[in-house]
Amino acid sequence: MKYDFETLIPRYGVGSEKWDEMREAVPDLPEDIVPLSVEDMEFKNAPEIVEGLKEYLDTSILGYTHATDAYYEAVIRWMERRHGFSPKREWFVEYAGVVPALRHMVGVFAKPGDSVMITTPVYYPFRSSIEFNRCQVVESELVETDGRYEIDFDDFEKKASREDVKLYILCSPHNPVGRVWTEAELRRIAEICLAHGVFILSDEIHFDLIMPGYRHFSMMNLEGEYRANCAVCTSPGKTFNLAGLQASNILIPDKERREAVVKSRGWFSLNALSYRAVELAYDRAEDWMLEMLRYIDGNKKFVVAFLREHLPFVRAAELEGTYLLWLDFRALGLPARELEAFMREKAYLFFDEGYIFGKGGEGFERLNLACPRHVLAAAMERLEQAVKMAYPAK
Numbered sequence: 001m002k003y004d005f006e007t008l009i010p011r012y013g014v015g016s017e018k019w020d021e022m023r024e025a026v027p028d029l030p031e032d033i034v035p036l037s038v039e040d041m042e043f044k045n046a047p048e049i050v051e052g053l054k055e056y057l058d059t060s061i062l063g064y065t066h067a068t069d070a071y072y073e074a075v076i077r078w079m080e081r082r083h084g085f086s087p088k089r090e091w092f093v094e095y096a097g098v099v100p101a102l103r104h105m106v107g108v109f110a111k112p113g114d115s116v117m118i119t120t121p122v123y124y125p126f127r128s129s130i131e132f133n134r135c136q137v138v139e140s141e142l143v144e145t146d147g148r149y150e151i152d153f154d155d156f157e158k159k160a161s162r163e164d165v166k167l168y169i170l171c172s173p174h175n176p177v178g179r180v181w182t183e184a185e186l187r188r189i190a191e192i193c194l195a196h197g198v199f200i201l202s203d204e205i206h207f208d209l210i211m212p213g214y215r216h217f218s219m220m221n222l223e224g225e226y227r228a229n230c231a232v233c234t235s236p237g238k239t240f241n242l243a244g245l246q247a248s249n250i251l252i253p254d255k256e257r258r259e260a261v262v263k264s265r266g267w268f269s270l271n272a273l274s275y276r277a278v279e280l281a282y283d284r285a286e287d288w289m290l291e292m293l294r295y296i297d298g299n300k301k302f303v304v305a306f307l308r309e310h311l312p313f314v315r316a317a318e319l320e321g322t323y324l325l326w327l328d329f330r331a332l333g334l335p336a337r338e339l340e341a342f343m344r345e346k347a348y349l350f351f352d353e354g355y356i357f358g359k360g361g362e363g364f365e366r367l368n369l370a371c372p373r374h375v376l377a378a379a380m381e382r383l384e385q386a387v388k389m390a391y392p393a394k
């Protein structure tokens with residue numbers, strides 16, 4: 001292995017959201033507990049990005065900065081090389097993060113009182129972005145069969161055809177259930193939405209995090225009017241663990257819609273370090289990403305094998321993409337809040353609770369696999385001990 005994914009850097013006192021939240025929730029935690037929740041990685045930064053930023057700081061001035069040709073070219077090359085589409089430069093709308101972009105775009109494309117569709121369980125800020133804009137949430141629940149989730153297209157179309165539904169927020173790949181939607185599924189979504197005048201906000205922030213054997217199809221790979229009916233949210237934030245730099249590129253091919261977003265966004269630029277970090281990530285850190293993905297795949301295999309051997313009643317959804325493993329604890333029969341309390345207080349496990357992802361999430365836990373394997377090994381041992389103590393029959 002060329003890169004180090006084994007060294008843990010504790011993040012107490014440096015402003016890490018998930019580490020601080022964990023301490024607040026259970027103040028007397030043992031020192032060595034690592035949270036397995038919020039989606040950033042417990043891996044050292046890619047050395048190519050660190051070195052490049054040091055060089056930048058040594059040789060530049062941190063004045064007002066806007067995107068350079070080199071910035072756009074690096075992003076475009078990445079989309080071409082990794083995702084098979086070539087975004088035009090004018091499609092770009094930079095934003096300080098995908099969540100703020102979604103929140104803004106819901107307000108641009110829907111009026112208060114309109115409805116916005118989501119397919120649940122899904123990344124919870126989708127709901128809050130809709131509610132923030134005083135719109136109604138319409139949930140089409142995913143259907144699970146043996147740990148694999150699918151869209152219920154009859155229900156989806158029925159809801160998309162409602163007069164009040166103006167937008168659909170797609171999560172592709174899907175957080176938290178780990179699906180990498182197939183091209184056929186995505187084309188069907190695109191057709192239904194176009195037929196019923198529903199604009200698609202496609203959040204593809206996890207588009208690089210694809211497990212062996214799967215392939216991401218971007219809505220930017222669609223043709224003509226189908227593509228024009230989408231805004232695609234991209235970012236190096238998940239891929240290279242740059243969430244703290246808050247850089248995202250929203251691609252909006254339709255001129256009128258794009259101008260509506262740009263106009264209401266007002267004056268905006270990313271910060272100087274973000275521009276440079278995005279460029280460095282896409283141009284120099286691909287090998288780091290590929291090795292990181294192999295490591296995540298190894299982590300998944302480790303957890304799945306552990307559960308199969310020691311806690312076979314816990315079912316893991318197939319991980320097609322993302323680094324988030326969706327675990328089904330319904331066999332314990334615990335109401336959502338009791339499951340949460342059991343994990344935190346008895347097993348010192350800090351997952352993201354299934355119930356926060358909306359309908360279909362109760363009884364599940366979302367485990368973040370992006371950490372050193374020894375962290376997962378310790379977590380699995382705590383889980384086994386706590387379960388054996390509280391539920392000896394399991």
Ligand SMILES: Cc1ncc(COP(=O)(O)O)c(C=O)c1O
Binds near residue numbers: 096
């Ligand atoms: C589906 C999805 N969208 C957006 C985000 C966050 O994006 P950003 O940090 O760019 O706001 C996440 C990560 O937590 C995510 O899983």
